[in-house]
Amino acid sequence: MVGTDEGTTFSIGEVAASVEMSVHALRFYEREGLLVGPIERTTGGRRRYTQVDVDWLQICTRLRESGMPLAELKRFAALVRQGPGNEPERLALLDAQRHRVDQQIHALEQARKVIEWKTDVYRRHVHDGNAAGLWDPTSGRTTEPRSPDTIR
Structure with missing residues (x-):
């Protein structure tokens, strides 16, 4: 849905x-002030x-x-509504979020390595048709090889 007509x-x-x-x-986004402009309504009260x-x-x-976080998104929306002049504050919010995303990506990459190692x-x-090296719940021991770069 991309409108070509501004109207x-x-x-x-x-x-x-x-x-x-x-x-x-x-509707929640509108109530919480997350939109950058007022939403127009028809004469019948329907949002447009x-x-x-x-x-x-x-x-x-x-x-x-x-x-x-919702609070930061609200802050970002408020800054955008204020117009030009607060770009450093907007940038700081986005940089902080990018840092959090980078941390999430790193954590997910580490989790993927563990999953790949374990599935291997x-x-x-x-393939070998045996359970040698699997964890034994009765003894609590395992003979599985440890992955040096993911298990510490």
């Missing part, structure tokens, strides 16, 4: 589908969103998916 507006259902968010979540609103919501959803061990045992 094009979208219903709450269209926007929710476009940004992969429920209508309930979209612009392409700018949709683009902003896509940014918001990606920031939330990356783990940005079990594949070897399955």
